[in-house]
Amino acid sequence: MTLLDTADPSAAAAAVVDAVLADLDGTHRGVVVDSPPGAGKSTLVVRATGHLAAAGERLMIVAQTNEQVDDLVERIAGEHPDLPLGRLSAAGYLAPDRVRRPSVRVAQKADDLADRAVVIATAAKWATLSEGSWPWAIVDEAYQMRSDMLLRIAGRFERALFVGDPGQLDPFSTVEMERWAGLAWDPTRSAVSVLLAHNPELPVHRLPVSWRLPASAAPVVSRAFYPFTGFRSGTGPGDRRLEFGEPGTGSAHDRALDEAARSGWALYELPARHTPRTDAAAVAATAALAARLLARGATARSEAGARPVGADRIAVGAAHRDQVTAIRAALGPLGSQITVDTANRLQGREYDVTVVLHPLSGRRDATAFHLESGRLCVLASRHRHACLVVARAGIAELLDAHPSADPVRLGEPVKFPDGWEANQSVLAHLAEHRVAADA
Amino acid sequence: MSVLSALARLEAVDAGRARPLATVRHCHLADAPLLMVPLRLAGEAAAPLAVLLGTDRADPALLVVPQPRNRDLRFAFAAELAKVVLEHVEASRGAAEPLGPGRDGEERVRYTGAPQILVPNGGGAAFLRLLGRSTRFRRTEGPHAVEAAVPALGRWLTWFAERRDRPGSSLLLALTDALRLHWATGQSALEDANLAALLGWIDPPAGLDGPAAAARAEDPLRCPPAGPATDPTFDNEVLAPAIAAWDASGGDPRAEARLRAALESQLVPTWDAAWHAVDLLRALPPGASVADRWERDRDAFTLFHAGFAEGVPQARRDSAVAAARRLHRLERAQEEYDARRAFDDPLVMAEYRLTGQAFAGTVAESDPTRLDESGKRPKLRPRVRIATPDPVRLEPGATVCSADRPALKGRIVESGAGDVLVELTGGLGRKLVPEPGAVPAEGDRVCFTSVVPGSFGPARFPESADTPWTHGGPPAEYVPTDSDAAEEWS
Incomplete structure (x- = not known):
């Protein structure tokens, strides 16, 4: 770690990107790049696209959601305006303005995009094709993709670059999956895990620097969710600051906001209680913190300069959709301006400040769903400046009462990090930034 | 556990008796199901x-197996x-009803019946799966x-066990699972896996309440375990000496009779309890979609039965594509x-209404002939405003369908406190005027939900x-060998 810590972060990151591009010119059938939150994954995809296109290769790009596809189209078209892009879409797709560019053609049939150097679509759309082959593919968010989806699209490409964040949410299924436990091609495992199980010789690179997470968050997230593959922040302590235009009134909400501005973290703790999922008090507190943050007129100072923290720079995250709807309702008119979403949908997005309703808040039990480390990892790694967590007291006791007791199956890779341990690690850190709710 | 089932459990504790979780039966019960109560030798x-x-419950x-360690026996x-099993399969299949030619022009048929196997609990079903696996590769x-x-038995048992993984299939039913689908008790899920205890909560014997009947069910002398595991005290004090005596006698019929009597004493209480469970389930009226699901089961049965002679492959492990x-x-x-069960049963739908994925109410305004003329061609897009007291948590744009008539589809336009505006998009007929009665009229009671069946179609593999x-390339071709039947544990 000493080398990592002392070397210039830009140089360290650039060295990895160069190594990835060099591997693309090699003979490997696939290349895997692990990227912690905000480590420049999209930038890498854009660079690799340019690199492969410059070498004259036709290229297909696979992303998981339409939103992700549109983001990529916008970024690639911005960086390489001369590259003819094809956006393959389902019927009924309305191209947003950011995709309508002279170099981009939107079509519903692959034949209409045959002359395009780069074709981008969701995995679900690629899976509807029964013919056609591309020499190269880039699979974005490959850890979010289930391996059965990779099976359906793998016939379309010869070689591929897989990019993704191993710490985020694992794919899941609604049905019993014990039948395939331990099989190398378990269809419910992530695409990368199955790919590497069958092709262990493929090179795996790791982006070493998170440009998004501040110096206050990178060590916490790295320790909890990437215990063996640590990363660091691109900025140092003090490089990112959050200031409020309006001083605090001394209320618990304001004290939590001040703590978050000072240290990058705050735990707003409500009294211990078992509650339904849409805990009215926790929902109200989450919404109130977001609203108060906006009302106090925060300014975020960073290496990119100073800018006001508007509603578009704030996100509120929760585990369940009903919680999201409840928080949105509690925000009133602000609900349509501030992003409120589940961990699944916040993956890959970035904000200045996030307010998170802890997945275990008020629960009686800790199920695998709530213990999944990826969920907490997504929620705790969306911010550039500060993260406020709202929770009922007693989560540590709840965790102690529910140690991971999943059966260990032969042939199944052990999952790291362990969700239970990751939760404890984050909680231990948050305890230092605790603000009790007003009685 | 949902809020509603948690409440039902609390009420069950309070009342000392199980509470219903369903108003209709969600599984199919054949006229003459084959009930099996299997026992396994401990440690194997x-x-x-x-x-x-x-x-036949009376017979x-x-x-x-007088010496279960003897593989020949x-x-x-x-x-x-x-x-017995193959006889049951043949006896249940009934006539072949013609379905008309399929896409390839061949005549298709479906048997009017299918065999159903009932076991007391999930452990029994798991044991049948293993028994199938240990017999189907035998030469x-x-x-x-x-x-x-x-091997024919092995193939059928394997088919039953694999079919059980399919949600909604009733070909191999564990009675504890079936009962738990319809009743909530005041005990834990682990305790519910005990058939006698579960029945004690649902229908306690005269003079006892649920907790007392469940406590009684835990006494292995009164209620021997429902299998496949046996009571350890019985194993040590009765079974082991009886097997040893049979061994020592060199297969004397009297020794075998004593062994049979001992095992029968362990099995008969569960046999009676299982039929009791069948009676309780039969007393419920079947849900509207149960027949449909049983039809899928009959389809699968017809297919497997037709291909049985030539041998449908049943690999021990699925290949990547399979x-x-x-x-x-x-x-x-x-x-x-999930969706059809909610449509059939207001009590199941209530769970979705509580989580905000469904809402019920009365139509306050209805505009059945509204046209959407923004596109090239006008489209029929009636709108209904529904007054509902439910805590609706559906975003504008969410797709919903009507619980009473799932073909009636729509989209949430706005949802505020106490009322929801729905734009109907499907199930209205082909013309620019809706079919009579297709659009709910003012004052109609309706229930819409975002839990819809068939949201994704069949996929291409x-x-x-x-x-x-990426998945290891094409699998090696299967060549049968004598070691196919070998298992680490056999």
Whole structure:
């Protein structure tokens, strides 16, 4: 770690990107790049696209959601305006303005995009094709993709670059999956895990620097969710600051906001209680913190300069959709301006400040769903400046009462990090930034 | 656990009696199901000890392996069991109803019946799966040959067990699972796996309440375990000496009779309890979609039965493509089952109404002839405003369908406190005027939900021979060998 810590972060990151591009010119059938939150994954995809296109290769790009596809189209078209892009879409797709560019053609049939150097679509759309082959593919968010989806699209490409964040949410299924436990091609495992199980010789690179997470968050997230593959922040302590235009009134909400501005973290703790999922008090507190943050007129100072923290720079995250709807309702008119979403949908997005309703808040039990480390990892790694967590007291006791007791199956890779341990690690850190709710 | 089932459990504790979770029966019950109560030898993975089985509650057949460690005796037992199971399969299939020609022009048929196997609990079903696996690869010639019925039994049991993974299938039912689908007790899920205790909560004997009946069910002398595991005290004090005596006697029929009597005493209480469970389930009226799901079961049965002679492959492990296909089928079945169950049963729908995924109310305004003329061609897009007291948590744009008529589809336009505006998009007929009665009128009581069946269609998968390099390439061709039947535990 000493080398990592002392070397210039830009140089360290650039060295990895160069190594990835060099591997693309090699003979490997696939290349895997692990990227912690905000480590420049999209930038890498854009660079690799340019690199492969410059070498004259036709290229297909696979992303998981339409939103992700549109983001990529916008970024690639911005960086390489001369590259003819094809956006393959389902019927009924309305191209947003950011995709309508002279170099981009939107079509519903692959034949209409045959002359395009780069074709981008969701995995679900690629899976509807029964013919056609591309020499190269880039699979974005490959850890979010289930391996059965990779099976359906793998016939379309010869070689591929897989990019993704191993710490985020694992794919899941609604049905019993014990039948395939331990099989190398378990269809419910992530695409990368199955790919590497069958092709262990493929090179795996790791982006070493998170440009998004501040110096206050990178060590916490790295320790909890990437215990063996640590990363660091691109900025140092003090490089990112959050200031409020309006001083605090001394209320618990304001004290939590001040703590978050000072240290990058705050735990707003409500009294211990078992509650339904849409805990009215926790929902109200989450919404109130977001609203108060906006009302106090925060300014975020960073290496990119100073800018006001508007509603578009704030996100509120929760585990369940009903919680999201409840928080949105509690925000009133602000609900349509501030992003409120589940961990699944916040993956890959970035904000200045996030307010998170802890997945275990008020629960009686800790199920695998709530213990999944990826969920907490997504929620705790969306911010550039500060993260406020709202929770009922007693989560540590709840965790102690529910140690991971999943059966260990032969042939199944052990999952790291362990969700239970990751939760404890984050909680231990948050305890230092605790603000009790007003009685 | 949902809020509603948690409440039902609390009420059950309070009342000392199980509370209903359903108003209709969500599983199919055949007219003459084959009930099997299997027992396994303790310490062995799949060594059958005994089974009490039959379709007539007054006349069960008892099959016993006098020395379960003797593999020859095990497969002799399997051959006897096979006769009963195969007979049941043939007796249940009924006539073949013609369905007309399929897409390839061949005439298709579907049997009017299908065999149903009931076991007391999930452990029994898991044991049948293992028994199927240990018998279906056996050879009928060469060394250690078995009767031809043994591998046939293995193939049928494997088929039953695999079919059980499919949500909503009723071909192999564990009675504890079926009961738990319809009643909530005041005990834990682990305790609910005990058939006698579960029945004690649902229908306690005269003079007892649920907790007392459940406590009584835990006494192995009064209620021997429902299998496949046996009571350890019985194993030590009765079973072991009886088996030893049979061994020492060199197979004396009197020693075997004593062993049979001992095992029968362990099985009969569960046999009676299982029929009690069947009676309780039969008393419920079947849900509207149960017949549809049973039809899918009959389809699967017809297909497997037709291909049985030539041998439908049943690999021990799924290949990459087979696993992905199967997962896809199961996920579609799960979605269909969840949605249809809610449509059938207001008590199940209430769970979705509580979580805000569904709402019920009365139509306050209805505009049945509204046209959307923003596109090239006008489209019929009636709107209904529904007054509802439910805590609706559906975003504008969410797709919903009507619980009473799932073909009636719509989209949420706005949802505020106490009322929801829905734009109807499907199930209205083909003309620009809706079919009479298609659009709910003012004052109608309606229920809309975002839990819809068939939200994703069938998917395209590569052929097994085209398995891509990411999944290890095409699998090696299967060549049967004598070691196929070998298991680490056999």
